[in-house]
Structures are given as structure tokens and as C-alpha cells.
Amino acid sequence: MKAILIANPKGGSGKTTLSTNVAGYLASRGQRVAVLDMDRQKSATQWLSNRPVQLPAIELMQSDVEKNMPVDWLVIDSPAGLHGKNLEHALKLVHKVIVPIAPSAFDIHASRDFLEVLHHEKTVRKGRIFVGVVGMRMDPRTRAALTLEQFLKGLDLQVLAYLREAQVYVNAAFEGKTLFDLPPSLAGRELEQWAYLLNWLEHAEE
Numbered sequence: 001m002k003a004i005l006i007a008n009p010k011g012g013s014g015k016t017t018l019s020t021n022v023a024g025y026l027a028s029r030g031q032r033v034a035v036l037d038m039d040r041q042k043s044a045t046q047w048l049s050n051r052p053v054q055l056p057a058i059e060l061m062q063s064d065v066e067k068n069m070p071v072d073w074l075v076i077d078s079p080a081g082l083h084g085k086n087l088e089h090a091l092k093l094v095h096k097v098i099v100p101i102a103p104s105a106f107d108i109h110a111s112r113d114f115l116e117v118l119h120h121e122k123t124v125r126k127g128r129i130f131v132g133v134v135g136m137r138m139d140p141r142t143r144a145a146l147t148l149e150q151f152l153k154g155l156d157l158q159v160l161a162y163l164r165e166a167q168v169y170v171n172a173a174f175e176g177k178t179l180f181d182l183p184p185s186l187a188g189r190e191l192e193q194w195a196y197l198l199n200w201l202e203h204a205e206e
Helices: 015-028 043-049 084-093 105-110 112-120 143-153 167-174 184-193 195-203
Strands: 002-006 033-037 058-061 073-077 096-101 130-136 159-163
Touching: 002 015, 002 084, 015 033, 015 043, 015 058, 015 073, 015 096, 015 130, 015 167, 015 195, 033 043, 043 058, 073 084, 096 112, 105 112, 105 143, 112 130, 130 143, 130 195, 143 159, 159 184, 159 195, 167 184, 184 195
Parallel strands: 002 073, 002 096, 033 058, 033 073, 096 130, 130 159
Antiparallel strands: none
């Protein structure tokens, strides 16, 4: 089983939106996918309860003690404030970490310590865990994007995608869907923004 941690210690960064859509993409590719919802609000759990049965199945993993369940991918939607021993435990489960960051100076600076902690993790430094960043609700031509890229240069991290704010994410989530469950005519522009992230997700060296 391959596992991905979606994490940022700050609330409101877009972790659940990213987690559900990553899970939806993998399921749409015929992979057996499970979501571990560690967030106290259980938004991903509620989303899964609304997911139409005719769509590609995504399982709900109740706790990491079930990590041997027969799935190809596990997507972990982590809680805000993930740090210390809880972060160390989560990192033992995964091979990739995606850090979503919202478009404000406060969010970028609040993520600084977390990214530096990840940067100095032994498993990251030795290439056993790969880390990438996603600019959530962020246009690449904005000052927020420039600030984010300048900050990441010092940590040898890359921006995997800039996912601009769009109502299609909200509408899909209400129905238990993702971008990858919608006709291209409804989500074509947004799907283009995912291209590099998806390539990294499936093909970055493990």
C-alpha cells in the first residue's frame, strides 16, 4: 500500500479539499483507495457518506490499525496542529507528504516551521519520503505565489500545483464527488491545474 499525508498545522488551508480530490483521482484510475480522516471535524467522512454508489469506490479507514486492509492507496486527511509525536507517527505510515497552503502572508508564515520540520526529518533527507507543496485558492501570477516560491527555494521544495479558487470544488463536494467524477466540460480548466501534481503523485521516485 502507498500512503499520502495531506498536512498543514494551520486550519483552513484546504486539506480536506485536496485529500478528497486526490482520493477521487486515484479511484478514477481503477486503484483501490481508502481515506483516513484524522480531522476532528470529520469533513472527509461526511463527504464519503454522500458519495454516490455508482462512482469509483473510496473506502473509509477508521484508524491506522487497519493499515493492512487491502487497498492500493491510503490518503490521510490530517488534523490542524499536527506536530510532535503525532507527526512522527503519521510520517511512519506514508511515502509522500503534500502540504496545502492558503494565499495569505499569515498562512505562508504559519507553515514555515512545519515545512522546516519536514525538511529536517531523516526520512525526508534520505529520500524515503517526498514532500511537495500546493498553493490552494492561489493564482500563480499573484504576490502570494511569488512569496511562497521564494520561501521554498531555501528548503529545496517545489510547488506541485496552484489550484485557483473555483465553485466547481464546492459544488462537487456537496454531492460526494471530485473534479475527476465530473465531465471535462464542467471542470476542464481546473483539471489542467492538476497535471504536474498528478504526475508527481504517481511517478516521483519512491
